[in-house]
Amino acid sequence: MTADSLVARNRKAFHDYEILEKFEAGLVLVGPEVKSIRNGRVNLKDGYAALQAGELYLHNVHISPYEAANRHNVEPTRARKVLLHKSQLRRLIGKAAEKGLTIVPLDIHFTRGFAKVTLGLARGKKQYDKRESIRRREMD
16 A cells, blocks of 8 residues: 555454445545544544435544644534445445445545545444454464
8 A cells, every 4th residue: 555544444343344345435524634634543433324315424433633723623523424426325325225234434544645434335243253253363
């Protein structure tokens, strides 16, 4: 990843979900949020994406306030709009409407100066599936 720089990864998503498909999307952010992301002050652990009024929004992603921009900071866990092509959005929403599928953020990275999020179409794992994953990882 020479042009990309990884900022944060959601390790819990890979443990709790089976990732079926991945999508890269842009984010609508304000200036201080971009600076905080560049400093690595982002937490994706409880994040998810949901449809609101025909658009996809990222919820519960915590981007800490940037210290130097005290007046211009926004709420750390506000909903952030996800930028996708219309065909990608329709396909993703159609698949997410299936039983038991959800959209979770997998990582945030910078590509050519723009903050991008990798979204995963995921199915929740059962407890025995999680134990099997841990067992396989420890055997390796």
